[in-house]
Amino acid sequence: QVQLVQSGAEVKKPGASVTVSCKTSGYSFAGYYIHWVRQAPGQGLEWMGRIIPSSGGTAYAQKFQGRVTVTWDTSISSAYMELSSLRSDDTAVYFCAREFVDRTAMIEYYYNYYGMDVWGQGTTVTVSS
Amino acid sequence: EIVLTQSPGTLSLSPGERVTLSCRASQSISGNSLAWYQQNPGQAPRLLIYGASSRATGIPDRFSGSGSGTDFSLTISRLEPEDFAVYYCHLSGSSPLTFGGGTKVEIK
Numbered sequence: 001q002v003q004l005v006q007s008g009a010e011v012k013k014p015g016a017s018v019t020v021s022c023k024t025s026g027y028s029f030a031g032y033y034i035h036w037v038r039q040a041p042g043q044g045l046e047w048m049g050r051i052i053p054s055s056g057g058t059a060y061a062q063k064f065q066g067r068v069t070v071t072w073d074t075s076i077s078s079a080y081m082e083l084s085s086l087r088s089d090d091t092a093v094y095f096c097a098r099e100f101v102d103r104t105a106m107i108e109y110y111y112n113y114y115g116m117d118v119w120g121q122g123t124t125v126t127v128s129s
Numbered sequence: 130e131i132v133l134t135q136s137p138g139t140l141s142l143s144p145g146e147r148v149t150l151s152c153r154a155s156q157s158i159s160g161n162s163l164a165w166y167q168q169n170p171g172q173a174p175r176l177l178i179y180g181a182s183s184r185a186t187g188i189p190d191r192f193s194g195s196g197s198g199t200d201f202s203l204t205i206s207r208l209e210p211e212d213f214a215v216y217y218c219h220l221s222g223s224s225p226l227t228f229g230g231g232t233k234v235e236i237k
Contacts, residue, residue, distance in 0.1 A: 035226070037174075037228075044215075044217065044228060044229075044230050044231045045166075045168075045174065045217055045219075045228040045231070046228065047219075047225070047226040047227060047228060050226070059223075059225075059226075061225050061226070061227075062130065062225060095173055095174075097173075097174075099221060101221075108222070108223050109159055109222075109223070110159070110161070111161065111162075111222065112161050112180065113161055113162045113164070113179065113180070113221040113222055114179050114180070115164040115166075115176040115178070115179030115180075115185060115219075115221070116164070116166070116174070116176055116219075116221075117176045117179075117185055117186070119173035119174060120173070121173065122173055
């Protein structure tokens with residue numbers, strides 16, 4: 001079955017970097033995006049960035065520009081999210097999720113987005129001195 | 130950057146009641162890119178609705194989505210005990226993507 005399996009919990013010191021992995025299985029990545037979403041304790045969902053595995057194209061939330069990098073390793077069907085210069089307010093659960101996007105339209109505005117239908121289990125990242 | 134505002138923040142309701150949750154965008158958006166998610170404590174979000182009004186696979190028909198332009202809504206026709214959760218609207222599409230702040234539906 002379709003699965004996204006994330007790496008385990010991390011504890012980091014302020015200023016360090018963390019990399020969370022997301023191994024996908026059970027489907028062909030063509031047509032899918034992989035998103036990264038985080039949730040701080042007691043807070044809402046926050047979109048961080050995404051990658052298009054078939055092209056490697058990325059997009060990031062402005063808030064994280066310069067600090068986040070999302071990559072894809074085709075050989076093992078895995079996505080990675082690296083967040084640098086960690087601060088205490090980066091303490092959160094980090095999720096990866098897939099989304100099918102129909103890009104047959106000529107203009108991006110008319111692409112059809114099918115929602116994030118499969119999610120990883122979440123990875124807790126704790127930033128503490 | 131488009132902002133999604135959800136209202137109300139919290140709703141206290143009883144099982145069997147009908148509820149409509151609101152999601153308002155700060156500017157007109159394509160309905161093709163509006164989704165709704167349900168989240169229970171300690172769990173990953175669950176996709177309910179995509180494309181503003183299409184139910185995801187396995188979602189009961191008591192959940193329905195509607196709207197266009199700047200105003201979107203999620204309706205639960207008859208609340209079941211498992212529906213008490215937090216609901217988020219989400220704008221996918223060309224970046225930047227964003228989530229609404231969420232609406233908590235709690236048991237009265």
